[in-house]
Amino acid sequence: MQSSLEKTSFQRSIAKAAPYLLLLPALAGILIFKIYPIFSAVITSFIRKGAFSLRTYEILFQDKTFWNSLMVTLRMNVVMIPLQIVVSLILALLVNSEVKGVGVFRSIYYLPVTMAISVASVTWALMMNVNNGVFNSVLSIFGIPKQGFFTDAGQALWSIVIMATWKGCGYWMMYLLAGLKGVDVSLYESAKLDGAGFFTTLFKITLPLISRAMLFVVVANTSANFLLFAPTKLITEGGPQNSTNVLMYEVYKSAFKNGNMSRAGAITAVLLGLIIILVVLQFLMMNRKDVDA
Amino acid sequence: MRKILSLVLALAMLLTLAAVASADDVVTIKLMMSNTQQTGVSAAVEAFNKAYEGKYVCEAEYLAFDNVFETIEVSMQQDTAEFDVFAADGPNIGAYVNRGYLTPLNDYITAEEFASFTPAMQDEVTVGDAIYGAAMGDSELVMYYNTALLEQAGIDPAELFAGVDGEHRISWEKLVETAKAAQAAVDPDGSQGIIGIEFQQVGRTYQMNVLANDRGGANIAEGGLSVDGVINSTPWIEALTWYQQQVNDGVFSKGIAAGDTSSYFMAGKIIFYLGTTALPGTFDNNGFTTYGYTYKPFFEGHEADVTTCCGSWAVGMNPKTEKAEAAAEFIKYLCIYDGSDVYINASGMLPALSRQFTDELIAAKPYLAIAQYEGANTALVRAKTPAFNEYSTSVNALWENVRNGADPAQAAQDCVDELTTAFLEYED
Numbered sequence: 001m002q003s004s005l006e007k008t009s010f011q012r013s014i015a016k017a018a019p020y021l022l023l024l025p026a027l028a029g030i031l032i033f034k035i036y037p038i039f040s041a042v043i044t045s046f047i048r049k050g051a052f053s054l055r056t057y058e059i060l061f062q063d064k065t066f067w068n069s070l071m072v073t074l075r076m077n078v079v080m081i082p083l084q085i086v087v088s089l090i091l092a093l094l095v096n097s098e099v100k101g102v103g104v105f106r107s108i109y110y111l112p113v114t115m116a117i118s119v120a121s122v123t124w125a126l127m128m129n130v131n132n133g134v135f136n137s138v139l140s141i142f143g144i145p146k147q148g149f150f151t152d153a154g155q156a157l158w159s160i161v162i163m164a165t166w167k168g169c170g171y172w173m174m175y176l177l178a179g180l181k182g183v184d185v186s187l188y189e190s191a192k193l194d195g196a197g198f199f200t201t202l203f204k205i206t207l208p209l210i211s212r213a214m215l216f217v218v219v220a221n222t223s224a225n226f227l228l229f230a231p232t233k234l235i236t237e238g239g240p241q242n243s244t245n246v247l248m249y250e251v252y253k254s255a256f257k258n259g260n261m262s263r264a265g266a267i268t269a270v271l272l273g274l275i276i277i278l279v280v281l282q283f284l285m286m287n288r289k290d291v292d293a
Numbered sequence: 294m295r296k297i298l299s300l301v302l303a304l305a306m307l308l309t310l311a312a313v314a315s316a317d318d319v320v321t322i323k324l325m326m327s328n329t330q331q332t333g334v335s336a337a338v339e340a341f342n343k344a345y346e347g348k349y350v351c352e353a354e355y356l357a358f359d360n361v362f363e364t365i366e367v368s369m370q371q372d373t374a375e376f377d378v379f380a381a382d383g384p385n386i387g388a389y390v391n392r393g394y395l396t397p398l399n400d401y402i403t404a405e406e407f408a409s410f411t412p413a414m415q416d417e418v419t420v421g422d423a424i425y426g427a428a429m430g431d432s433e434l435v436m437y438y439n440t441a442l443l444e445q446a447g448i449d450p451a452e453l454f455a456g457v458d459g460e461h462r463i464s465w466e467k468l469v470e471t472a473k474a475a476q477a478a479v480d481p482d483g484s485q486g487i488i489g490i491e492f493q494q495v496g497r498t499y500q501m502n503v504l505a506n507d508r509g510g511a512n513i514a515e516g517g518l519s520v521d522g523v524i525n526s527t528p529w530i531e532a533l534t535w536y537q538q539q540v541n542d543g544v545f546s547k548g549i550a551a552g553d554t555s556s557y558f559m560a561g562k563i564i565f566y567l568g569t570t571a572l573p574g575t576f577d578n579n580g581f582t583t584y585g586y587t588y589k590p591f592f593e594g595h596e597a598d599v600t601t602c603c604g605s606w607a608v609g610m611n612p613k614t615e616k617a618e619a620a621a622e623f624i625k626y627l628c629i630y631d632g633s634d635v636y637i638n639a640s641g642m643l644p645a646l647s648r649q650f651t652d653e654l655i656a657a658k659p660y661l662a663i664a665q666y667e668g669a670n671t672a673l674v675r676a677k678t679p680a681f682n683e684y685s686t687s688v689n690a691l692w693e694n695v696r697n698g699a700d701p702a703q704a705a706q707d708c709v710d711e712l713t714t715a716f717l718e719y720e721d
Contacts, residue, residue, distance in 0.1 A: 148697065
């Protein structure tokens with residue numbers, strides 16, 4: 001009897017600890033590969049010649065390149081984040097319809113996600129090449145002169161936005177599609193009987209009911225896009241005229257081209273602060289919407 | 294039978310132990326090198342391993358040009374001896390010393406050995422009174438031209454360059470005129486994408502700065518921590534404006550990266566091509582033979598200002614290495630003794646050692662005669678500054694921005710502003 005009681009108690013302890021034990025590997029990974037580097041970068045930003053100093057920030061905040069880079073990052077994301085979310089939602093609504101062969105369309109829209117960002121960047125750089133890219137060949141058919149795309153200061157950032165949107169939308173579409181699949185079909189049928197049109201159904205039923213999936217997409221998309229780096233590194237190297245010099249590229253340039261880890265850490269800290277502020281705002285806004293609904 | 298078997302096993306064990314002990318005596322040093330130097334360096338490494346068999350072994354890792362600099366930054370900041378010796382591009386040596394990436398070699402290289410380098414190559418690896426590297430070779434700028442394209446355009450290269458030598462060059466103005474005429478003849482509608490003139494390292498300070506230098510512009514102000522009044526000066530603005538005009542006229546290219554230009558030249562897409570003396574080796578390896586070479590041009594009215602770029606890779610020692618003796622031995626073999634001859638013969642680089650400028654070498658590689666003249670008369674070392682990484686990043690971007698349509702004066706001022714802030718990091 002005693003033994004049986006002890007066993008039960010042991011089993012209870014195991015059952016209590018099991019979730020934490022199962023979470024441990026992932027938690028350890030996050031601590032080692034995410035949290036530690038963030039803290040390390042922030043600490044590095046305050047160290048100069050082995051001593052605590054604010055000099056790095058002092059220099060950074062009077063650096064025109066940094067402010068330009070911050071503006072480029074904001075300008076890119078102000079356009080790209082809403083664009084990606086709207087396009088992803090449209091795609092999700094399209095592939096949520098019950099038409100024959102819809103699975104094929106889902107796969108096609110998801111296909112760019114399976115491509116490595118480096119491969120996508122190089123491919124788009126070739127397609128948008130000013131001399132012999134396919135885009136300019138098509139434009140020339142309509143009598144439109146050659147466009148600079150990645151070599152034009154007015155077009156390079158938006159060319160990256162288009163490329164990143166093409167690459168990323170399929171991914172976010174899948175989350176929104178999962179949200180849409182969770183909406184009870186009878187609600188749409190009732191709305192239809194009440195005479196609700198497409199937009200009324202979309203804004204009054206669909207969007208409120210997929211708000212959790214939408215919150216995840218908005219937050220994750222914001223973080224991902226603020227940290228977008230590969231196209232800048234592989235295609236434009238921040239140019240032309242610093243028009244694509246996003247903060248992430250400025251971090252890379254400081255750390256690995258100029259060997260200035262302190263400056264890289266300081267820009268990382270700024271970027272981190274910016275993302276935290278935006279994500280908190282997004283949470284607050286989405287939660288308020290939930291309460292209002 | 295059992296006794297014989299035991300004896301054989303014991304003998305085998307002894308032999309294995311002996312082999313292990315012997316292998317332990319061999320010191321392995323690791324070298325990190327740019328793959329642009331692989332042809333010459335791999336031949337020298339092979340010779341080193343043969344010459345020091347049983348004592349030292351060098352294991353070389355060749356990285357893509359752009360990755361070399363990042364790898365050095367990452368590896369050195371980890372405080373590891375991942376590489377015992379590594380390729381340090383000449384102008385970066387000051388920056389690496391500033392960050393503590395290089396060991397002084399004064400204890401390993403004698404004054405007599407150091408004096409065997411040409412003065413420019415001694416200067417390139419010296420910071421203060423200390424020697425921080427050894428030059429493998431030097432580089433110079435030579436102008437190559439595609440003879441097949443010129444002949445197709447009805448231009449006789451022999452006639453075009455008749456009488457050209459170090460003192461009597463073709464001008465940039467005349468070269469542009471000829472390039473335009475050749476382009477009009479071989480590619481009248483532009484559908485072939487034939488480029489008139491191009492630099493091998495387009496968009497990189499190393500070669501592009503000669504356009505400003507050719508008009509009397511300097512690379513950096515005295516002291517190495519200011520470009521105000523240099524990059525925004527009249528010679529620079531004129532050079533940047535001239536370059537942009539030629540890009541807009543389709544004489545120089547747009548949208549082609551430095552790493553691709555040699556392929557364009559070998560594919561018959563570039564008429565006049567300015568590059569280093571390492572190129573003929575690449576041409577030979579690819580079976581490309583329809584080319585000639587001559588002295589680089591000058592700007593009319595600036596005959597006395599004509600300059601060429603120089604300098605090359607040096608080899609430095611990691612301060613964290615635990616094999617300093619072996620590393621020093623390797624550096625000396627590769628840069629001063631037999632390995633240097635192997636490297637120069639295999640690579641086509643301009644020698645960094647005075648003794649290597651022999652008649653035999655010039656006879657085997659006649660283009661080196663041009664490089665030798667330029668080295669002695671027109672070579673200008675790159676900006677000497679501890680902030681060379683920042684300098685090259687900003688100036689590379691300046692040339693690329695102007696190429697892509699930025700206003701030259703504004704772009705130059707932006708570059709000055711960016712570097713002025715960057716230099717603050719070194720003024721503490």
